[in-house]
Every structure is written in structure tokens, then in C-alpha cells.
Amino acid sequence: MTALAVAPRADQLSRSPRSTRSAGLLLALGLLAVLVVASLALGARSIPFDRSVTLLFAGDDGSIDGTVLWNLRVPRTLLGLEVGIALALAGVVLQSVTRNPLADTGLLGVNAGAAAAVVLAISALDYASVDAYVWFAFAGAAIALLVVYGIAALGRGGISPTRLVLAGVAVTAALESMISAVSLRDSAALEQYRAWVVGSLGGRDAETVATFTPFLAVGLLLALACIRPLNALALGEDLARSLGGHVGRTRIASAGAVILLAGGATAAAGPIAFVGLLIPHLVRAMTGPDLRWVVPYSMVLGPCLLLGADVVGRLVVRPGELQVGILTAVLGAPLLIVLVRRLRLVGPA
């Protein structure tokens, strides 16, 4: 466990000099800017670059190119930015608060909770529209996470990282069997569920994007407020307390941040794997474990991964498209394997 421990140690907190990390962050921001431009300029339909630029600044001129840009590409780019930030940040907070390098939104029941709520909504409401069941996804994610926290908090000893993860695994298993039970009995629901569960940035209009922005913004502020207490918590509960931190309050604030970020992202785009797991690992390999660096880096690299995967998905099977949920896993898995191998090499003895 120590070999993979997320907890920072005093000697690691300043592994690379401040200037290097600042330069790296600028570089990452540059990469994100390039990907945003690519996400606006590239797609199944070829629009000349200068025409895209003109349309972007002059606004929708009512042409087909204009509709493609403003109705399809702008919303999905904004959604990619939001969801990328949210998922990466949720992953960082979860891994820190549970002090478990495996923690991601999937592990603590968030994806399963959202999926279960969506399946029930489709089955019970007989084909609601996508816009209607994003709310169920959000509620499902929040309830699942609350239940996981509740179970973990029961009994003596209170919430421990291990209990939290075990509760998450148990709740996920229960929810997944429920999803199977409902979707196998109701094959029409299964069909709709299959379309939702892949995770996609396409097909959501600007309104959906706008709906979730407040949730993600509050989640973001909450996560930022947790940076300092989580850094202290990483030193161990006793030390955190002696430094004047409120461990319980930190855990509750973190849970709130994760519910808003992961719940909102999953509701808006469907469950997207790997971003929340991979990005914190990738970032820590570059910056060390200090959350004051991990958080801003993750907020830049999360959307980079998501937008990059989405752009690739639009180009590889032209004139069709591959959903981003498929590509984050395809692109993310090899990266994570490289990181795992590296971690083993540099892990403390």
C-alpha cells in the first residue's frame, strides 16, 4: 500500500521547483487552448479553418456551416471543458479524502447510482426525453454517494478510507444487479439505457450545458476550499487535528464537492470512465502530491483528455462518430499502464 500511497510526505511536497511547475501549467494551458480550437474546427463535416474563425467571431449566419459550429460544436466543446474539469477534480478530491489511489467516481457508487436512476426513469416514465432524465442521473448519483457515506459512517470507529471504499463496492454491486434486473425485464428501457451509458458530449444542447453550470461551479468552489484541509488530512488524521483541521467537516465538504461535480458531469454527459482515475495519477507524477499544484493541473489536463478523446472520436470513423466514453478508456488505459509501471520504479522503498 505504501508504494502507491497518495499521502504526501514532507520531503515530497516540494519535489520540483516552483518555476518548473508554473511553466508546466502554462504549457498545459497552451495544450488546452489548442484542443479547444481543434474541437471547434474539426468534425465529421469539413469546414475550412478561416470560415470557422469568421463564423465564431461574426456569429451564426444561418448557413449550414454556422449551424454545425454554433449548434453542435460550441455546446459540445463547452460541455467537454466543464465535464473534464468536474471529473478530474472529483477524482482528485475523492482520492485525497479516501487516501486511496484507486478511488474514482465509479468506485464510490456515483456512476452506478446515476445509471440506476436513469434506468428506473426510462422504465417507469416510459421514454422521457434526455433532458428529463439528466435530473434522475443527478439525484441517483447524489443519493448513492450519500448512502455510501452513511454506511461507512455506521458502527464504531466512524468513516475510514477502507470502510468508504468497501461500502462503495457493495452499493455499486447492489445497484448494478438492480440495473440488470430492470433492463432485462424491459428491453425497450435497455435500448435507451445502452445509448445513455456510453457517455457522450454530442447531442446535448446549450441549455443542458447551462443547466449544470451552477452545480459544477459550486462544486468547484467547494473543492477549492478543501485544498488546504485535505493537504493537512494527507498527513494523517491526528496530525491534521493537531494542525487545527476539522476532519469530519473536511470529509463532508469533500463529499458535497464530489456529489456536485461528478453527479453534474455524469448527468450531463453520461458515465465517462478513466478521467477521474487517470488525471490525478498523471498530475501527481508531474507535480508531486501537494494539492495546491495537483488541483490546477488537473483542472487543465482533465478537459484536455476529454476534448482530445472527443476530437479523435469525431475523426476516426468518418462520416460517423465514436462516443467520447469509449475513447477516454482507449486513450486513458495505456497512459495509466505506463504510469503504474513508472510508479513501481520510483515508489519509495
Added chain:
Amino acid sequence: MRVRTGLLLALLLTVVGCSAKEGTSKPSGPTRSITHAMGTTQVPDKPQRVVVLDTPELDAAITLGIKPVGTVRDEASAGPSAYLGAQAADIPVVGIIGTPNLEEISRLKPDLILSSKDRDEPRYSQLSQIAPTVFGDAPGARWKENFQLYADALGKGAEGRAAMTAYQDRAKQIGSQVPKATTVSVVRFLTDETRLYTPRSFSGIVLADVGVARPEIVRTAPDIAVNISPEELPKADADFVYAAYYAPKEMTTFPQGQALWGQLPAVKAGKAFDVDDKIWMTGIGVTGANRVLDDLQRTLKA
């Protein structure tokens, strides 16, 4: 000791059960031999109790005046396709397309089972043990050959040919309403895909019989359909556009492309029409094809 006896008994029962079902079932009365996708099979001269395991087989039976004793439904609906009317509505359903319930089929004591290699190939030998089984091949692309095969298996070969000829004559007559260069496109919105159907699909073959032209993007495509991104919806444009929806409209990919859809010249000109997915996509057979012709006759006007 008791456990071992129980095991032996179970084993014995299994062996007996197997040997009772061994071999393919043989019809009792006079038979004809039918050559099909899985080989040659002896079928009864006049089948009375037919089970059909996909929509083309159901269409063929109903078209030729034979009411099957059992059929299947697709994942998204509760029963047989509505376009086949009252004749098909009350046929008992024995499962979903591709996963029929073999026990229920055998309980119906059929004397002929019709399906296709694409749907039920792994179950061919099991189905053959229940009743003589005839399989078609490539439901959409080879729908005319399959229709005649099913007609022959049902003992209605001549009626099948007559129905097909009547359909083809009608198609040609409808085609004469519009200039030869008229282009027609067929787009289908599914829950996670948008497809343009090619001349190799069922609807494409009907349109070829009518004799209209097809849009560039589907003309050379190798499969029955081309998957497109919502961004590419403008490629669906033609003089006439027919749109089918696999699920209720708002659950399909249609909302994604709605803004673009409104900009298609055909849509602006009022030459885009919503059609029944159960007819244009899965109504594979002469009755289904005639229903496609009904839609075309009503809408295909210069």
C-alpha cells in the same frame, strides 16, 4: 451413497431425455423438398401450423393468407408489427427476434418453422428437432429471394410469384409519376446512431423498383446503411427525404441534428416525410413493400 444414487438417476434421465429428442423431426403426410440457406429439408405439402421467427417470414405468411401459430416481437415493441393488421395482432409471441423461446415453440407443435441464418443460425439444429425448419439469408438485401423461398415452403409458390409481380408493376407505375432523375433519400434515427440507407437495403430495393435516383453518399456504399455524424445530416438531402425513427423521436439522435434538419432544402420545401419504421425498416416482404409504395404514391409528386 444417497448423493451418488441421485447423481446416477439425474445422469440417466439426461440420457433418456436426449435420446428422445435425437434426430430431426419428420412430417407425417406428403412432403416436398425445399433447398435453403442451411441445406435441403422435407416440408409438409400444406403446412398448417407455422411458426415464424422474424418480420420477413411473418410478412410472407400473412401476405399469402396463412396465419402463423407463433411469432416473435422486436425489442422495442409489445407484439407483431401493426402494419400487418388484425391478422397478425393476436398471434402468440414466443420471444424476441434472435432469442426465441424453444420450449414455447415446441409447445405450439408446429409443422413448419421459418427464420433466417442471420437471426437463428446457432439454433438451427434445435429448431429442426421441433419441426422442419427453413432458413432465408440476408433479410433486407435478399428480401425478394427470401420471400419466394418462404412462399415455396408454405406451399404457395405460385401465389408468391403473383404477389411479387403485382408489387413490381405497381412500383413501376408509381415511378412514372416523377422524372427519372428525382433523388430520394432514406434516413433513420436510432437511439445512438443516424443512418442513411443504401440501395442494398430493403427500402433501397423498393426505391430501385420504383426507379428513382439516390444521393451520392449511399450510391457506392457497400453495406445496407451508412452511419453518419449529426454534422453530416446535410448529406441526407435529396429531392424527397423519408425519415424513420427507431424509437420515439425525442429519444433518438434526431434532436441533435434538429437545427440542421430544418435547413435541408427538402425540409424547407415540404418534401421531407416521417414514415413508419416498422414498415420502411422492418416491414420486409411484399405487404411491407406495398405499404412503402402507399407512402411514395401519396408523397412522391413533382
